[in-house]
């Protein structure tokens with residue numbers, strides 16, 4: 001059986017960055033076990049491609065610190081590696097008095113987090129985005145766009161050059177932990193390691209449980225459906241156009257995103273998915289559904305948020321309602337401007353009381369580190385999360 005110092009489960013941006021940061025500091029041998037045949041096929045390759053600034057997050061939270069540091073590391077990596085990115089900036093637009101009050105709080109938070117942002121009147125907003133209508137807005141200079149799939153694949157190449165092994169097509173099916181380390185069972189045989197790092201995204205809770213760890217949460221999958229703007233409507237969005245997030249549902253709210261590979265996408269909405277990797281509506285997994293239907297936290301969410309759920313469902317089935325949401329930001333958008341685009345699925349970590357875990361969550365046990373919650377902005381922050389984990393591994397080795 002092959003023996004490694006560290007085995008990383010998951011070849012999304014968090015797992016592959018962790019492997020790279022480990023081998024960069026001389027820790028090894030390191031292996032990445034990824035169940036798909038390629039890296040970055042799930043959340044990392046199916047997102048909005050936005051480089052988040054850190055404007056929204058609670059000062060001092062893991063999200064705030066890792067997002068700001070991760071953004072800087074990401075930009076430096078893309079520059080060094082000649083990967084496409086564009087710090088085009090974004091506007092967050094308030095369309096009501098209530099949203100204006102919330103936007104003021106976000107503006108203050110952004111400044112506290114060291115994000116470069118400025119307040120815009122309705123007229124000033126039009127200089128940035130002539131087709132957007134709003135009462136006022138915040139312009140965020142430190143936001144941009146990237147291709148996270150390309151970033152993860154390049155990080156993978158650099159990790160391999162430094163000695164990491166990447167085994168794709170290796171689904172992890174079990175973990176056995178004892179005093180000597182961890183035995184990791186995969187569909188293609190076993191490997192052993194001193195330490196396992198779980199970066200399994202949509203399956204991170206199950207992998208934690210394989211190691212006997214109760215993460216105190218469960219992943220509930222929410223599908224985000226996107227549309228592409230038809231070429232004749234692309235001029236309506238110059239950069240990134242976001243609504244003011246509802247503090248009760250900060251991850252909701254369709255936005256317009258200029259993509260780094262060209263074109264403009266709008267979305268995503270957030271609909272309960274019937275499978276953790278059910279990217280198309282008829283895809284159903286009885287096991288995945290049973291996992292959340294039998295969970296107290298999920299039942300509480302349904303009780304607390306059924307109205308919002310109906311709203312999201314109505315927008316998903318009625319293109320007219322979806323367009324009405326978009327028209328709050330750009331009144332000129334029409335139904336016929338929307339073309340289909342691929343969807344993504346968020347790994348939403350839900351706590352037993354029905355609240356949604358907000359901050360990144362990393363659980364450490366002897367011989368195990370589990371990244372149990374890495375939602376947006378974890379793509380922006382991926383390189384920094386990898387660095388943070390590599391520091392913890394180095395500390396554990398030194399102890």
Ligand SMILES: Cc1cc2nc3c(=O)[nH]c(=O)nc-3n(C[C@H](O)[C@H](O)[C@H](O)COP(=O)(O)OP(=O)(O)OC[C@H]3O[C@@H](n4cnc5c(N)ncnc54)[C@H](O)[C@@H]3O)c2cc1C
Pocket residue numbers: 009010011012013014015033034035036039040041042043044045046047048049050051052170171172173199200201202203204207224268343344345346347374375376377378379380381
């Ligand atoms: C719709 C959507 C929009 C988003 N927009 C943005 C954005 O604009 N900007 C931003 O910063 N963030 C965004 N995010 C969040 C971001 O994409 C994720 O937080 C980030 O990609 C998480 O990376 P990850 O490596 O943890 O997960 P993933 O990319 O999902 O990787 C996990 C990997 O683990 C593998 N795996 C799982 N189980 C096993 C197993 N048993 N054995 C082996 N391998 C396994 C999977 O195959 C997968 O490759 C968005 C997310 C979604 C879904």
